[in-house]
Amino acid sequence: MQIYETYCREEVDPQGRLTGFRVDYPDDFNFGYDVVDAAARKEPGKRAMVWCNGEGEERIFTFRDISLLSNRVANVFLSAGIRRGDKVMVILKRHYEYWLTAVALHKIGAILIPMTHMLTEDDIVYRMGCTSIQGVVCTTQDEVPQRIRGAARRCGLSCTMWTVQQEAEGFANLTAAMEGASEILDRQPTQAHDPMVLYFTSGTTGYPKGVVHDFTYPLAHIVTAKYWHQAEPDGLHFTVSETGWAKASWGKIYGQWLVGCAVMVFDFDNFDPKKLTSVINRYGVTSFCAPPTVYRYLVKKGIPDMPTLRHAATAGEQLAPEVFRRFTEKTGLPLAEGYGQTETTLLMANFKGCTPVEGSMGVPSPLYNIELRQKDGTPAPVGEIGEIVILPPENGKQVGLFSYYLGNQTLQDHVWKDGVYHTGDAAWKDEDGNYWFHGRFDDIIKTGGFRVGPFEVENVLMEHPAVLECSVVGVPDPLRGQAIKAVIVLTAGWEPSRALELEIKEFANSKMAEYKWIRKIEFVPAMPKTISGKIRKTELRR
Numbered sequence: 001m002q003i004y005e006t007y008c009r010e011e012v013d014p015q016g017r018l019t020g021f022r023v024d025y026p027d028d029f030n031f032g033y034d035v036v037d038a039a040a041r042k043e044p045g046k047r048a049m050v051w052c053n054g055e056g057e058e059r060i061f062t063f064r065d066i067s068l069l070s071n072r073v074a075n076v077f078l079s080a081g082i083r084r085g086d087k088v089m090v091i092l093k094r095h096y097e098y099w100l101t102a103v104a105l106h107k108i109g110a111i112l113i114p115m116t117h118m119l120t121e122d123d124i125v126y127r128m129g130c131t132s133i134q135g136v137v138c139t140t141q142d143e144v145p146q147r148i149r150g151a152a153r154r155c156g157l158s159c160t161m162w163t164v165q166q167e168a169e170g171f172a173n174l175t176a177a178m179e180g181a182s183e184i185l186d187r188q189p190t191q192a193h194d195p196m197v198l199y200f201t202s203g204t205t206g207y208p209k210g211v212v213h214d215f216t217y218p219l220a221h222i223v224t225a226k227y228w229h230q231a232e233p234d235g236l237h238f239t240v241s242e243t244g245w246a247k248a249s250w251g252k253i254y255g256q257w258l259v260g261c262a263v264m265v266f267d268f269d270n271f272d273p274k275k276l277t278s279v280i281n282r283y284g285v286t287s288f289c290a291p292p293t294v295y296r297y298l299v300k301k302g303i304p305d306m307p308t309l310r311h312a313a314t315a316g317e318q319l320a321p322e323v324f325r326r327f328t329e330k331t332g333l334p335l336a337e338g339y340g341q342t343e344t345t346l347l348m349a350n351f352k353g354c355t356p357v358e359g360s361m362g363v364p365s366p367l368y369n370i371e372l373r374q375k376d377g378t379p380a381p382v383g384e385i386g387e388i389v390i391l392p393p394e395n396g397k398q399v400g401l402f403s404y405y406l407g408n409q410t411l412q413d414h415v416w417k418d419g420v421y422h423t424g425d426a427a428w429k430d431e432d433g434n435y436w437f438h439g440r441f442d443d444i445i446k447t448g449g450f451r452v453g454p455f456e457v458e459n460v461l462m463e464h465p466a467v468l469e470c471s472v473v474g475v476p477d478p479l480r481g482q483a484i485k486a487v488i489v490l491t492a493g494w495e496p497s498r499a500l501e502l503e504i505k506e507f508a509n510s511k512m513a514e515y516k517w518i519r520k521i522e523f524v525p526a527m528p529k530t531i532s533g534k535i536r537k538t539e540l541r542r
Helices: 031-042 063-079 097-108 121-131 141-155 174-179 217-228 246-251 254-258 273-283 292-301 321-331 409-415 454-461 498-509 537-541
Strands: 008-012 018-023 047-053 058-062 087-091 111-114 135-138 160-163 195-200 210-214 236-239 262-267 287-290 311-314 335-340 346-349 369-373 386-391 421-429 435-440 445-447 450-452 467-477 481-490 520-523
Touching (some): 031 063, 063 174, 087 097, 097 174, 111 246, 141 160, 160 174, 217 254, 236 246, 254 262, 292 321, 369 421, 445 467, 454 481, 467 537, 498 520
Parallel strands (some): 087 111, 087 135, 481 520
Antiparallel strands (some): 467 481
């Protein structure tokens, strides 16, 4: 019996497809004690994490290792006065210390605030101003300590700050401190509905929002790991994500460890498809998840054989059918797309037991009660576009749905108007029950009386060999209200020209209905993106 089975009830059909899922947990459920420590007692030598970096260093951690080392870190925090409910910023890239720190914070009931090393000093000032933190743990790389010191001065903040591995001015060394700390930790009192983790969203249309999840959050990722990633009890799962993003929680710790699967961590700075695939082959990765950008590069650069890989998934943005087809042709593995938000866990996916449908988000997770609704609040008919909304359960709290926005009751009220949670995402459902993403409502283009989802046009553009990356937006047009404009980053070896512009227009427009035709093209060296890698369509529209 796997640990996850203690906390859920599953219903599956004869094909192995998940048809029902209910979570049960004690009032004091805590991932650190009830999953990590429980796994260490049950199978102390079982592999929990394989870590390597670009310099050839490697470490393999068992569940016993994670349990004892996280106890040491927890005791360091307790000695420094960090307590239940305190907030601690963690900026550790893909360093293995992230996993020790995260579990330690969970054990003492402190609130984990994962952040990316790419943040500027101004970004850190904004987040410090929102959170009133009591501690910081960070990498010494990329001048992160200098930015944190500068931000703390500007905020007038005094708190305990640690680095890992190396020293930095104004910071204690967590690596050295934990070596002298005890491996014994008495269970600290926490409650399942205490705040556990605080994420900041990427802020594609405004300032980042603080999204708070409680201690039941890991349990919702059982569905993510077992039925979407298809992580196996003795497998090795590899999700490509830096720890500053919620994506890391989806694929690098909670659900995977609950179902008994080890996680692969490749600590790199610059993405290199060859190095990535060599890690997959060297360590025998069995399941893999990455954003479409990674698959685009793999397809463009050439995909090597990956004989141990048995399942591949993608999420974070939409995947062009051309990339889907070429990856599947080479590997024999259809890409299973999934959909969710920072505020949720996995809402929809091409789940285990189903043949992935190219371009579709799949079907709703039985963990949630999901509807497509029109503007008047009525359900959208089959084939018609509606907003994805979540209906609250009749009894109790919805596991996997955020607790609240940090300091923003106005936004909280807005997304929960009419008694349902509004995702702000548009989709439609086909007759087979598969859902198809149409775009953010903010991104939908209204041209000549028609509504066009940018992804419809971006899909076609990605089929042209000159297009490495693209984004489609609506721009003001006196005749149509909005005209469709494509912003394009070219593949290496292609140069911007009027002739290429015309060629791409003709190529794409010949494949689309006239109302979707591209009217303008702009070539750019790089896309404006959020620090999480999402394209800033708002900036492109300007």
